[in-house]
């Protein structure tokens with residue numbers, strides 16, 4: 001793993017740097033494999049990044065969009081990660097509908113939706129049960145509690161080792177989430193984290209010893225590149 005930490009002076013610089021890294025990874029994947037697979041994060045932080053990507057001239061037909069986690073709500077719900085990414089980015093560019101791979105949230109049982117989407121990933125990436133595909137780029141955020149994707153502290157989802165996708169648990173509300181092993185098979189993982197409220201959890205995520213179950217972002221140790229892009233409010237104590 002190649003881990004790079006950058007602390008940017010403020011949020012605009014954080015988004016500009018995040019855009020640069022994303023564009024590098026997109027072009028690299030397309031040059032090497034003629035295709036780029038990206039998994040998006042939700043929450044509020046990445047919205048300006050998605051708006052910035054939407055203004056780029058990219059070979060959209062070669063880019064496939066997935067989500068690292070989703071709230072278990074319909075796609076038009078205000079909390080939907082899919083809805084945010086569509087309005088900030090995907091609805092503004094000429095990307096084929098078949099290149100957008102939302103997490104289904106219409107099954108009565110979220111575990112059925114998780115398995116259905118796992119099967120979709122296996123078919124798309126042509127991997128067998130038990131194998132993990134390698135996304136070109138996985139974007140992640142981090143909550144104030146140290147969660148990432150929908151891997152929340154002390155939840156069963158953190159223990160899942162064999163599956164691609166599982167059911168996360170946000171205060172008893174189900175969510176669908178990539179598992180840590182799926183994220184860790186990515187070629188490149190980029191955390192984009194902003195705001196002083198993230199500082200205490202970041203200190204624990206970067207500590208040499210701390211509880212991975214208390215701070216799930218510690219579980220993210222990909223085989224490829226790992227970028228931590230922080231604004232100064234979040235990363236003040238990590239500035240070298």
Ligand SMILES: O=C1O[C@H](COP(=O)(O)O)[C@@H](O)[C@H](O)[C@H]1O
Pocket residue numbers: 041042043044045046069070071081140141142143144148149150
């Ligand atoms: O719940 C979630 O929160 C995290 C962090 O969100 P932010 O609003 O602090 O940026 C996000 O990465 C995750 O995808 C989302 O479901």
